[in-house]
Structures are given as C-alpha cells and as structure tokens.
Amino acid sequence: MSTDVPACTWEGASADLTARLTAVDWAATALGDPGAWSPALQGAVRTVLDTRFPAVLLWGPAFTLVYNDSYVEMIGEKHPSALGQPAAEVFVEAWDHIGPLLEGVRTGQGACYFQDDLVPLVRRGFLEECYFTFSYSPVRNAEGEIEGVLDIAADTTATVIGQRRAEALTRLSDVLANVETRQDLRRLSLYLLRDLVRDLPAVDIRIPGLPEDVPIAHSGAPEPELPSAAPAAAEGASFFVEGTEQGQVVWQPLSSFPRPGLPMPTLVCRTSEQLAFDADYRGFLRLVAASLTQALTRIDLLEAERDAATAQRDMSVALQRALLTAPMQPDHLRVAVRYAPATDIAQIGGDWHDAFMQPDGALLLAIGDVAGHDLDAAAAMAQIRNLARGIAVATDDGPARILEHLDHALELLHVDAMATAIFARIEQTPEQKAAGLRTLRWSRAGHPPPVLLHPDGTAELLEEGGETILGVFADVARTDCTIELGPETTVVLYTDGLIERRGVPLDASLEYLRSEVSGLQDLDPEQLCDHLLAHFASPGQDDDIALMVLRARAE
Structure with a gap:
C-alpha cells in the first residue's frame, strides 16, 4: 500500500475521499506510484478533484479510474473499490456500450456527448435502469498526445x-x-x-x-x-x-x-x-x-343513471302504449297508427293518437304532442287525451268546439301542460254517401298541417287554421276547416317528431314531407305508415313520433 503520496496530490477531495484515495496501493495499479505520474495526469487529477460536478478520469489504455466526491453518489456500491481499477472491471455490465466510446476518444476519434443515455449499472445490488447525460473528452499532454479520457456526467435517471x-x-x-x-x-x-x-x-x-x-x-x-x-x-x-x-x-x-x-x-x-x-x-x-x-x-x-332513465322510459312507453288503443275502423274507412318513442333514454315525450266514434256515428281523429320530454309529459298526455275523449263522446260537436271545451277543462282542472293537437271529424251526408264522398272537418291548435294524398298521387298540405296551442288561454275562439274527400283519398296526421330536424327550417321540412308522400297512393295505410317511419325516423331521434293515416275507400 502506498504511504508516501504527497497530501497535495488529493487536494480538493473531501476528507473521506482523501482517505480512500490515500489507501489505494497506486504502485500496484496501471497508473503506478503517484510520485512518477506525468504532468498531464497530475493536472487532470487536480481538475477532477477541484470540480463539484460529477467527474471521473479514465487514464491510459486500461482506463484506470480516479474520480471526485460527486461521482461517488453516481456509482453507489462500486465505490471505493473502483478507485485505481480498470473501467472494464468496474463497469463490466455496461462495457459493451461504453468501452468502444472510450476507446474511440483515446485513439483520437474526438470527444462524444450523450443526453439521457440508457446505461444500466449495478450500483445498489441489482442491475438498475440508469440514464446519464455525459461527455467523454480527451486529455492531452504537452506534446498533444492523448493520455486519458475525462468523463463529465450527470445522473438523469430520476428525471x-x-x-x-x-x-x-x-x-x-x-x-x-x-x-x-x-x-x-x-x-x-x-x-x-x-x-x-x-x-x-x-x-x-x-x-x-x-x-x-x-x-x-x-x-x-x-x-x-x-x-x-x-x-x-x-x-x-x-x-x-x-x-x-x-x-x-x-x-x-x-x-x-x-x-x-x-x-x-x-x-x-x-x-x-x-x-x-x-x-x-x-x-x-x-x-x-x-x-x-x-x-x-x-x-x-353513468350506468346507474342509464338504468334509472331506462326504467323511467320503459314506464312512460308502457303508459303511452296502454293509452294509445287501436283505432276504430268504420265501414269504408281504414285507419293505421304508429307510435315511435325517442331513442334517447332520457327523452320521453307526450305524443298521442286516437280514433273513435261520436254519438252521431262520425269518426273523430285526434293527434297531439304535450310539451316536455319526461314522465310528467307522458302523464299530462294521458290527462289531456282522456279529457278530450270525455268531451267528444258527449257531443256531436265539431273539432273546433271540442278544442274550446278542452281549453276550459284544462284551466278548471289546473292541468299544468301545453300541447299542440289536431282534431278531425269524418262526416257524410246522404247525398255524399250516394256519391261516395265525405267531408273532412278539422281544427289545428298550433300543430303541423295534415297532408292530403289524392288518388292520382298528388299531395298537398292542408295549412288552413293553426290557432294557439292548448293550455295557454281558456277562451280561444277556434275555427273549423273543411275539405271534401273523394274515394281512395288519404289523410296523413303526424307529430313534429316526424319532420323537425336541427338546422332545417320548418317550411323546408314540411315541403320535404309533402314531396315524399307524393306518389305513394298505391300503398295501403299500414304500408304508408311503415314507409314514412323508415324514411323519417332516425336511430338517434330525440323526439317521439305519433303517426296516423286515414284512407276513405269507395262505398
């Protein structure tokens, strides 16, 4: 063990590192006795020990290690046995990677620099994933010959x-x-x-x-x-x-x-x-x-909310389907109906349809839409529909008078709901019967107009009327509109869920419906209902659809 190393040789190192350096038998290493070290080696050692940045000197062909205090923290348990040892023995697990780099610098191929380079090391008892930013630089003597390599490094593993x-x-x-x-x-x-x-x-x-x-x-x-x-x-x-x-x-x-x-x-x-x-x-x-x-x-x-909404939707749909009974089918009149609930589980509406006989034998048709999309809307629909039925079956009044009575009833009974609706009545005098004709009498309360499909395939919108919706004022004066129906004439009643689309003006939607109905005179009412739903109802529709098709057949 060397005992005659001048104290100044390790100047800049901590007391602990100085003791470790002094304890090395340098004479037995590739560097030999420090007293015989070249000026280049002595100067490089002083530079390494004086810097506070992690630095190691790898000297000679064996790349013998001399390093400072900051470098001790980087190599962990390899210290202090790494002092004075060849790099190939100290870093055996990484030598395939760093060995060629060091040799390249020593043989004059120039300095190299790496940032966040993966260099696995055994420094805590296991092969550890380590990353370093480092530079290998040549150390030259006075004649310009490369005697060693200086490694300035930073451990970037944590970063x-x-x-x-x-x-x-x-x-x-x-x-x-x-x-x-x-x-x-x-x-x-x-x-x-x-x-x-x-x-x-x-x-x-x-x-x-x-x-x-x-x-x-x-x-x-x-x-x-x-x-x-x-x-x-x-x-x-x-x-x-x-x-x-x-x-x-x-x-x-x-x-x-x-x-x-x-x-x-x-x-x-x-x-x-x-x-x-x-x-x-x-x-x-x-x-x-x-x-x-x-x-x-x-x-x-979300699943709990969907389950609750699905249960509410199922309850509303069940209520609506229970109330929407099959339409009456008088002689020479055929009625088809459809109800399609909104596909969004949170969107349940109050659409309804109805067809029944009044005391004088006339067929009354009704279709409507209560404002709202929830269980309350479905319940309000049931109230309004039942009130309308009670009023209509007690009188031979036309649609306008029935709607007026319904407005009053909603106010008296404090039914807090608004709805659009069409009430239509199919009437026939003896003279009309002999000629195979009928009268369609209707009144609209803010509802989209019916579509009339003639036997020749032409279609028109019955846009007359269209007064205030139900549930706003109790004393609205409503009017009846009439048109004569010939044999094989078809009337299409519907709620706005069939036609309304975001960003599309209502007039354009109505015209699109009219043009789509045109030419469908050969479809029976059931087929026409299915065709319209298939064409207009979408997988993501956010409103209910009620649809009713009436065809007056020849006597």
Whole structure:
C-alpha cells in the first residue's frame, strides 16, 4: 500500500475521499506510484478533484479510474473499490456500450456527448435502469498526445423515469376520459399500460364478470405470468406487495361501487427488476390506480343513471302504449297508427293518437304532442287525451268546439301542460254517401298541417287554421276547416317528431314531407305508415313520433 503520496496530490477531495484515495496501493495499479505520474495526469487529477460536478478520469489504455466526491453518489456500491481499477472491471455490465466510446476518444476519434443515455449499472445490488447525460473528452499532454479520457456526467435517471411516468399518466387520463363501459375501460387501459414494459413488466386489471381476452400491446419477450388470485393477506388492503425482492407483485383494489356478489376490481402488476421499489414507484402505481378508480366510479354512475332513465322510459312507453288503443275502423274507412318513442333514454315525450266514434256515428281523429320530454309529459298526455275523449263522446260537436271545451277543462282542472293537437271529424251526408264522398272537418291548435294524398298521387298540405296551442288561454275562439274527400283519398296526421330536424327550417321540412308522400297512393295505410317511419325516423331521434293515416275507400 502506498504511504508516501504527497497530501497535495488529493487536494480538493473531501476528507473521506482523501482517505480512500490515500489507501489505494497506486504502485500496484496501471497508473503506478503517484510520485512518477506525468504532468498531464497530475493536472487532470487536480481538475477532477477541484470540480463539484460529477467527474471521473479514465487514464491510459486500461482506463484506470480516479474520480471526485460527486461521482461517488453516481456509482453507489462500486465505490471505493473502483478507485485505481480498470473501467472494464468496474463497469463490466455496461462495457459493451461504453468501452468502444472510450476507446474511440483515446485513439483520437474526438470527444462524444450523450443526453439521457440508457446505461444500466449495478450500483445498489441489482442491475438498475440508469440514464446519464455525459461527455467523454480527451486529455492531452504537452506534446498533444492523448493520455486519458475525462468523463463529465450527470445522473438523469430520476428525471427520465419521472417524465416517462408523467406522460403515461397523461395518456391514461386521455384514454379514460370518454370510456363508458367497464369492458372498454379494461381493454383500452391495458392496451396502454401493457406497453409500459419498463415500469410494468406485467399488468392486469381484474374486473369480475368481464372476459379477459384483451390484446397485448407490447411485443418482445413473453409476458411474465401474474398470480391468478390475490393472497389472503391482500384482502381489504389498499396497497399490498407480495415478495421482498426486485420484481414484486402489487395488488391495488380499485374502489368503486362493488357489484353484488362479485369481488372488487383490482389492479395487479409486477414491478421492474431493474428499478428500486421506492416511494416514487409506489406513488406512480397509486396514481394509475386512482385514475382507473375515478373512471370506474364515473362509469358506474353513468350506468346507474342509464338504468334509472331506462326504467323511467320503459314506464312512460308502457303508459303511452296502454293509452294509445287501436283505432276504430268504420265501414269504408281504414285507419293505421304508429307510435315511435325517442331513442334517447332520457327523452320521453307526450305524443298521442286516437280514433273513435261520436254519438252521431262520425269518426273523430285526434293527434297531439304535450310539451316536455319526461314522465310528467307522458302523464299530462294521458290527462289531456282522456279529457278530450270525455268531451267528444258527449257531443256531436265539431273539432273546433271540442278544442274550446278542452281549453276550459284544462284551466278548471289546473292541468299544468301545453300541447299542440289536431282534431278531425269524418262526416257524410246522404247525398255524399250516394256519391261516395265525405267531408273532412278539422281544427289545428298550433300543430303541423295534415297532408292530403289524392288518388292520382298528388299531395298537398292542408295549412288552413293553426290557432294557439292548448293550455295557454281558456277562451280561444277556434275555427273549423273543411275539405271534401273523394274515394281512395288519404289523410296523413303526424307529430313534429316526424319532420323537425336541427338546422332545417320548418317550411323546408314540411315541403320535404309533402314531396315524399307524393306518389305513394298505391300503398295501403299500414304500408304508408311503415314507409314514412323508415324514411323519417332516425336511430338517434330525440323526439317521439305519433303517426296516423286515414284512407276513405269507395262505398
């Protein structure tokens, strides 16, 4: 062991590093006795020890190490045995990468620089994923000959891994922002998470009741297997780690609304064998679990809302269908009706249709639409429809008088609802009967006009009338409009859900309906109803549709 090294040789080093440097038997190393070191070596050593930035001198063909205090922190347990040793022996695990670089600098190929370069090292008892920003520079003597290499380095491992994890969490948040089912959450999340092989060599999201045939995003080595079930000790734990060495298995329940009789959804993953399972690693896994939990909670709330809305919709539709009885079919008159509820589960309306006989034998047709899209609208529809029936069957009045009585009844009974409607009455005098003719008498309360389809295929809108909607004023004076119907003439009544479209003017929609009805005189009323619904009703319609088609047949 060398004992005659001048103290000034290690000037700039801490007391501890000075003791370590002094304890090295330099004479037994490739550098030899410090007293015989070249001026270039002595100057380079002083430069390295004087800087506070991590620096190491790799001298001679063997690249023998001399480094400063800051470099000690970068190489961990390799210190102090690395002092005075060849770099190939100190960094055997990284030599295939750094050896050619050092040799290139020493042989005059110039300095090199790398930023955030992956250089795995054993510095804490295991091969660790490490990143460094460093520069290898030649050290020359007075004659310009290269005697060694100076390495100025910064350990960027924490920065690189932290940024990588932050980006992964951002992408996961983006993926989860719009998922609406548990199956999509598992499929899309695993597609992303299973590509994070450095942090998550193996990962799964166990959601009871879902299939596990999820595509694996990353390729390469086969995915390490994960335990099929959590250990008993993990039951009820918010963060359970199985094993004590590198590559532990972590179990994290994803707290959400538990499904009756099913275990809690769980994130299970194997940690990397090349990363310390420290507070940052644990924090990353907890943030992954928190993102999944938040998304699961949102999905479960959406499903609960959808279930409630579906139940409400089913109740409303059942009520509407129960009230919308089959129309009466007098001799020589044929009536077809359709009711199509809105496809959006939250959009339930108050559309209705009705066809029944008045005391004098005339057929009364009614179609209407209560304002609103909920269970209250459906209930109001039932009230208005039943009131109209009671008024109409007690009199031979025409549509205008029936609507006037209905306005008064709504006010007296405090029915808080507004509705559009058409009431139409099919009348026939003896003279008309002999000629095969009938009279259509109708009155509109703010409702879209009927379409009249003639036997020759021409169609027109019956735009007369159109007074104030029901439920606004009790004393509205309403008027009847009339037109004579010949044999095989067809009348189409409908609610606005059939024609209204966002961004399309009402006049254009009405004209489009008229032109579509034109030429359909050969379809019977049932076929005409089906044709119109198929053409106008859309998969995403947000309003109910009531439709009624009357055809006056020859006597």
